[in-house]
Amino acid sequence: MEQRYANESRCYKTSRVFPTDVNNHDTLFGGKLMAYIDDIASIAATKHCRQMVVTASTDSVDFLLPVRPTDSVCLESFVTWTGRSSMEVFVKVITEDLRTGVRHIAATAFLTFVALDENGKTVPVPQVVPQTEEEKRLHETAVHRAEMRRMRREESRKFADYLTMRFPWE
């Protein structure tokens, strides 16, 4: 089985917070940050497997602190765990007050991507090898998260069966 270090998928993206990026509290709009998160996580997943990938799920995105226009926002992302065709990707959002240099973890997220071939069929991905303490901790705890996701997916399918697809005007 092919293996890749977690570090081989690691990527970073740093942005300013522009006036068009904020909500009516003058802090970074959550949807903007979620788009950044999905974007960078998909790059980490693709770097890991060098195949096309799709987002299978996003676990809860935890917004721990608001991001202000005086902050830079830096996202770090890497693959923490792999199944057969699926990859768990961790994203850490670090803000830095550009006037003082003070940093905070503003958000964290786990996403799952699935590798697909040119016919849209799932394909096996290399196993991930953690090296740092942080990577090892995230790798060890991933099996539990994967099991939670599997259960949630079953629940989501059952839930979808209850929902109507009829529009009000029909």
Ligand SMILES: CC(C)(COP(=O)(O)OP(=O)(O)OC[C@H]1O[C@@H](n2cnc3c(N)ncnc32)[C@H](O)[C@@H]1OP(=O)(O)O)[C@@H](O)C(=O)NCCC(=O)NCCS
């Ligand atoms: C994700 C997707 C490819 C899975 O296809 P599927 O036919 O259900 O495939 P399987 O049931 O064989 O699952 C394949 C892998 O995906 C994982 N998976 C599927 N749905 C998942 C979910 N909601 N969360 C986490 N993992 C999931 C499975 O655990 C399995 O992992 P493994 O190969 O490591 O064991 C399919 O559901 C899909 O195309 N969804 C839409 C994706 C999309 O459009 N994303 C947004 C735009 S990129």
